[in-house]
Amino acid sequence: MTIFSFILMGLGVAFVFVGSLGILRLRDVYSRLQASGVSDNAGLGLILIGLILYSPWSAHDITLLLLLVLILVTNPIVTHSIARSAFVQRQRQETDT
Amino acid sequence: MWIVEALVLLSVAFVLVLLWRGPTPWDRLIAYNTASTRVVVAICIVSVATGKTVYLDVAVGYAALSFLGVVIISRFLERGGGHR
Numbered sequence: 001m002t003i004f005s006f007i008l009m010g011l012g013v014a015f016v017f018v019g020s021l022g023i024l025r026l027r028d029v030y031s032r033l034q035a036s037g038v039s040d041n042a043g044l045g046l047i048l049i050g051l052i053l054y055s056p057w058s059a060h061d062i063t064l065l066l067l068l069v070l071i072l073v074t075n076p077i078v079t080h081s082i083a084r085s086a087f088v089q090r091q092r093q094e095t096d097t
Numbered sequence: 098m099w100i101v102e103a104l105v106l107l108s109v110a111f112v113l114v115l116l117w118r119g120p121t122p123w124d125r126l127i128a129y130n131t132a133s134t135r136v137v138v139a140i141c142i143v144s145v146a147t148g149k150t151v152y153l154d155v156a157v158g159y160a161a162l163s164f165l166g167v168v169i170i171s172r173f174l175e176r177g178g179g180h181r
Binding site: 029089 | 131142161
């Protein structure tokens with residue numbers, strides 16, 4: 001079980017590093033948003049599942065599961081909110097000029 | 098376990114570069130959101146590695162407050178961003 005959890009955490013760290021590489025390399029707000037949103041959800045979810053499987057049936061698990069659900073629900077909301085904010089503001093600037 | 102912790106904190110340092118140089122406010126907001134979510138996971142790793150359950154409550158509170166803060170800042174930027 002420990003080996004399996006370390007494999008999951010390694011996969012998650014790989015996703016997180018691909019996400020930060022995309023954030024640093026891409027040149028647009030929407031591209032950066034896509035890189036951060038998608039890969040962060042996958043990577044952090046994998047790391048948290050690995051942490052749950054690392055010591056199963058302990059007192060950590062319920063809080064870790066709650067935190068996993070919290071991150072998986074709020075991260076798309078934040079991504080959508082930032083994208084909508086940038087889009088609306090850009091439309092407003094184009095209609096002003 | 099500590100290797101995973103060090104790698105997550107290194108990726109937080111990469112994201113802070115974008116927070117420093119981002120051209121528009123939305124880039125900085127993306128960097129802030131990404132960094133805070135990764136810090137939450139780093140706190141979880143510390144908690145499981147040292148066996149102290151108290152840190153998990155800190156992580157839950159930090160996740161909820163960072164979500165609220167980012168949504169409020171993005172709504173503020175949507176309505177004009179202070180320079181209007």
